[in-house]
Amino acid sequence: MDDRLSAALISRGLPYRAAELLADIGNVTVALPVLAVVLVYAASRDRRDGVPDWWRRPAVAALTMAVVPLLVLPLKETIARTGPAVMGPGTGYYPSGHASTAGVAYGACLLLVLPYVRSAYRRRELTIGCVVLNAGVGLGLVERGYHWPLDVVGAWCLSVVLLYVMSRVWAGRAPRD
Numbered sequence: 796m797d798d799r800l801s802a803a804l805i806s807r808g809l810p811y812r813a814a815e816l817l818a819d820i821g822n823v824t825v826a827l828p829v830l831a832v833v834l835v836y837a838a839s840r841d842r843r844d845g846v847p848d849w850w851r852r853p854a855v856a857a858l859t860m861a862v863v864p865l866l867v868l869p870l871k872e873t874i875a876r877t878g879p880a881v882m883g884p885g886t887g888y889y890p891s892g893h894a895s896t897a898g899v900a901y902g903a904c905l906l907l908v909l910p911y912v913r914s915a916y917r918r919r920e921l922t923i924g925c926v927v928l929n930a931g932v933g934l935g936l937v938e939r940g941y942h943w944p945l946d947v948v949g950a951w952c953l954s955v956v957l958l959y960v961m962s963r964v965w966a967g968r969a970p971r972d
Contacts, residue, residue: 817935820928821893826900830860837907852965856903859961863899866953867892879940890949891942897932898954901925906962929954 819825834853841849867890876889905925912918933947 814935814938817931818893818939818941819935821891821897821932821936823896826896827860830856830900830904833904833907840911852907855961855964856907859903859957860896860899862957863895864892866957867895867950870953876943876946879943889943889946890953891933891936891946892950893936894929894933894942894947894950895953897929898951899957901928902954902958903961906958906965 834857837856838850838853841852870890871886871892874889875886902925905921908921909918912921929951933944933951936942936947937944
């Protein structure tokens with residue numbers, strides 16, 4: 796199924812450079828600096844606004860991002876899934892590290908910024924933008940042949956779980972509340 800879905804997506808034919816750019820947006824060299832800027836912004840904004848635990852949300856977001864490789868790398872090793880033929884022999888493609896990184900980094904950015912946005916329209920647009928950005932990363936990864944579609948979907952599922960837990964910790968509640 797992955798092979799057929801991958802072939803169907805690739806047949807749509809994103810230009811090479813566009814697919815490469817989208818895939819690169821999930822790279823740690825892009826996603827982490829973006830997250831770092833938003834972490835500093837959120838911390839300084841909350842501190843300026845007199846929020847008692849002004850450091851809490853940025854710290855939890857940073858720790859959540861740090862957990863990504865601690866979960867993804869053992870999963871890749873344990874599952875040992877082969878990648879698309881373009882990548883040659885080898886294993887360690889599930890879940891996608893780039894998609895996980897993008898999902899958590901840009902999702903955390905969104906969750907950090909949303910409290911400062913009063914307009915429901917702007918909140919919705921930022922949320923849609925985050926989803927489209929992450930979908931673009933996944934499409935670029937599949938289009939370039941770096942990952943199977945299921946690798947990307949698995950990474951997104953992991954990202955959603957991590958972002959949920961992160962948001963619950965922010966609120967001071969256990970994830971099972």
